[in-house]
Amino acid sequence: MIMKKLLQIIPILLVVVGAMMLFEQPAYAYADPGTGLLAIQAVGSAFVATGWYLRRKILAFFRKESTAPRQLNDYTPREESESSTLS
Amino acid sequence: MSSQVDTPQRRSQEIIKTDPLKFTFRDPSGQLLLTESHALRRIAPVAIEETQAFLSSPLRESLERSGDLIPTEIAKSRGFGAMNPGELWLQHPRIDPISYPWEWTTGQWQAAAELTLRLADKAIDAGWTLKDATPLNIVFAGPRPALVDVLSFERRDPNSSVWLAYGQFVRTFLLPLIAESFLRWPLWATLNSRDGYEPADLYKALRPWQRLKPSLLDVVTLATLFERKNAQQQKATPANQPGASRTDPDLAAHILHRRIARLGKQVRSAARTQSRSAWSEYTQSASHYSALDRDGKRQFMRSVMDRCRPERVLDIGANTGTFSLLAAECGADVVALDSDTAAIEALWRNAAHQGHPITALVANIARPTPAVGWRNREQLSLLDRLTGKFDLVLMLAVIHHLILREQLPLGHIGDLCASLTSRWLVVEWVPPSDPMYQEWLRGRDDLYGKLSENDLRQSFAAHFHVEDRMVLGNNRVLLLLERNLQGGRDQGRCNPETEPE
Numbered sequence: 189m190i191m192k193k194l195l196q197i198i199p200i201l202l203v204v205v206g207a208m209m210l211f212e213q214p215a216y217a218y219a220d221p222g223t224g225l226l227a228i229q230a231v232g233s234a235f236v237a238t239g240w241y242l243r244r245k246i247l248a249f250f251r252k253e254s255t256a257p258r259q260l261n262d263y264t265p266r267e268e269s270e271s272s273t274l275s
Numbered sequence: 276m277s278s279q280v281d282t283p284q285r286r287s288q289e290i291i292k293t294d295p296l297k298f299t300f301r302d303p304s305g306q307l308l309l310t311e312s313h314a315l316r317r318i319a320p321v322a323i324e325e326t327q328a329f330l331s332s333p334l335r336e337s338l339e340r341s342g343d344l345i346p347t348e349i350a351k352s353r354g355f356g357a358m359n360p361g362e363l364w365l366q367h368p369r370i371d372p373i374s375y376p377w378e379w380t381t382g383q384w385q386a387a388a389e390l391t392l393r394l395a396d397k398a399i400d401a402g403w404t405l406k407d408a409t410p411l412n413i414v415f416a417g418p419r420p421a422l423v424d425v426l427s428f429e430r431r432d433p434n435s436s437v438w439l440a441y442g443q444f445v446r447t448f449l450l451p452l453i454a455e456s457f458l459r460w461p462l463w464a465t466l467n468s469r470d471g472y473e474p475a476d477l478y479k480a481l482r483p484w485q486r487l488k489p490s491l492l493d494v495v496t497l498a499t500l501f502e503r504k505n506a507q508q509q510k511a512t513p514a515n516q517p518g519a520s521r522t523d524p525d526l527a528a529h530i531l532h533r534r535i536a537r538l539g540k541q542v543r544s545a546a547r548t549q550s551r552s553a554w555s556e557y558t559q560s561a562s563h564y565s566a567l568d569r570d571g572k573r574q575f576m577r578s579v580m581d582r583c584r585p586e587r588v589l590d591i592g593a594n595t596g597t598f599s600l601l602a603a604e605c606g607a608d609v610v611a612l613d614s615d616t617a618a619i620e621a622l623w624r625n626a627a628h629q630g631h632p633i634t635a636l637v638a639n640i641a642r643p644t645p646a647v648g649w650r651n652r653e654q655l656s657l658l659d660r661l662t663g664k665f666d667l668v669l670m671l672a673v674i675h676h677l678i679l680r681e682q683l684p685l686g687h688i689g690d691l692c693a694s695l696t697s698r699w700l701v702v703e704w705v706p707p708s709d710p711m712y713q714e715w716l717r718g719r720d721d722l723y724g725k726l727s728e729n730d731l732r733q734s735f736a737a738h739f740h741v742e743d744r745m746v747l748g749n750n751r752v753l754l755l756l757e758r759n760l761q762g763g764r765d766q767g768r769c770n771p772e773t774e775p776e
Contacts, residue, residue: 219407222442224474224502228493229534233436233522236530 286666286704296590299653302407309369314348314423318363322426326363329428334401338422345370345393345414345423366628372660374636376410378644380620385546386627387413387420388448390540391595393424395438396535398529404431408444409471415634418627436522436530440682444538445494446471452545453477453495457485461616463637465500472496490544494732515674568747572671573601574744574752576701580605582743582755583699591640592673596622596633598727603631610661614639637744639689640682661695668696670749674731677704677733679715679723685734693738698740704728704752705715728752 298306304322314601318326320567329335330347338344350364366493369586376384387410395405401532405427412424438444447465450472454460459479466473468768478486478499486496564572575600589604595618603609603626619637625635638644643657670692677683690698707724716723732741735756743755 190377219409220470221437221439222446222473222498222502223505224500225442225494225550226437227501227505228410228498231497231538232493232534233530237436237522237733238534240526240529249332263638270296 298647300427302424311369313369314345314367316426317369318365318426320361323363326365326426328430329403329425330365332401332403334383334398334403334428335425338394339396343421344418344425345416345421345473347425356391358391365425367425370414370421372425372634373414374464375644376413377463377631378460378636378638378657379410379415380616380623380635380637381452381462381546383415383420383623384410384448384452385542387415388444388452388542388546390420390422390536391444391448392539392542395440398428398530399431399531399535400432401430404432404438404531405440406439409447410465411447411469414524416622417634418630419631433524433526434521436527437592438531438534441534441538443470445498447474449538449541449545450474450477454480456545456547457481457491463510465642469648484672489592490541494541503525505653510623514593541582560564565748568636568749568751571745571747572703572753573597575743576601578698579667579701579743579755580607583667584589585665587665588667588669589661589665589695590669590671592671592676593622593635593669594618596625596635598669599633599635600625600629600631602669603633607632607667609633610665611635612638612640612657641677641683658694663694663697666697667699668692669701671701671703671753674702675709675712675715678726679712679717679719685726685731686737689735689738691733693758698757698758700756702731702735702754702756704731705750705752706750708750728754 293316298317300306305316305318306324308317330349333345335347339346345367347365347367350366367638376387380386385595390413391405391408396410398404406429407424407427412422412427413420414423416759417420447470451460451465454472454477455462458477474495475569477491477495481495485491501615524604580602585602585607586597586604588607589610590596590599590609591609593599593613594615596611598607599611599622609632611622612635613622614637615639619635623635625631626635634693639658642734646656646659647654652757674685674688706728707713707716707726720722733756739757740754740755740759741754745753747753752768
């Protein structure tokens, strides 16, 4: 289960990191942004973004796990009420 | 005779017409002009809408209230003879005299850097960003730094995680601190580099193992390597096409906050405590001062403050600021300068801690900070900033340094003092018999070994007469001098009761 989740996350991360490396190039600046220091921002952004997405996915994963039984309980009466309405 | 009212604004217009270099000229968004009482800022038409939006924002209000941003008012059109319709002019209170970054201590540098980061961080959530981040936009009002450039703020693209001023912050704030900490490059050397240091400058000078330190790895080593790679790529291919940056707004803000937090850590890590210097412990360890003499000197200075009630005091050779603090406690605005960085660091920290209006700067009155910048007109020399601004100047135990170490004639020292003070001067005369005098005499007895208090008084007589005098137990002499009335001289005006024996 966890492996499956991780396999889902990895492509997202690769896209995020790749996108940041490729596209974080500002067109207009007043102060000289510097080439090396601009690249450092892209790399730093990629690292922070990776952590950000990972944290969100992990939190979402555990939330799902912990809320799963409640959702199951909630589901039945709603289903019943909807079906009763429809009927 | 002109019937127009003579206002600072009108005078500024006359200046602008005759001398365009009085205006700043680098920022396309606006230009700044210093008058005697205000800093006036003309906003370029292209930046008017953005500036007005910032001025009416809660962010500006909160920053002004906290004292982190200089107060701004819309300048009234009345009095602006040459003001064109539709122009926006702002006015700020004048902070005078200002100190430049190359006259700051490590602690002041750190405080200015942390202020800039704090402003950048607060701006993120308010939808703004700092478009530039340089120490030249920070001014110390007393011991406290404040941002003086309201045009530094611009609206932030919520989908961008790039801080455009990051590179400038690193070059102008962080790398000088790192260079001082790891390479012993003094902060005053930044006088020669308007845009700070490039990562490659430090990379070349650092030892290989230093380049791998975690706090230096990104801003020095990786930045240099990326620059090299970029330079090679640009040789082979045309310039990179700028692309659009589309990051989730929450993620973009998160990245920016994290980036600023990391810079803060790097600044604190680099701003290591300066090593103790001989002079910074001078007031505590001075063996040529007994407790009695120290009390006597303090008592004399207290009586001077009571009598002169100065509003603006210049303390030359202030050391750790014992008498700067005394003057500030008596209600004066004080400018304290000393060539010893550690002493000024201690003075500044004391003033900041106690909330006294003391502007502390590292400077040598015998080799004053020169005017720098384009055509030597962008930053004023030290003497241009100090001349005629004070009603009391203190030169306590400084003159023997100027004589023995700088080989300056007494008459020239008197001329300088007269240019600095509009009325009062306190001088501590250190006689040739004093151990400190002997230490610097170094076999030049014929030249300097016979100088006396009378030589000092005669040399200063063209400008000053003696109003009070005290001889301490260690034979040092404290003199309160007053400027002569125009055209007068002090001979015969000295108080007979205070004549030297």
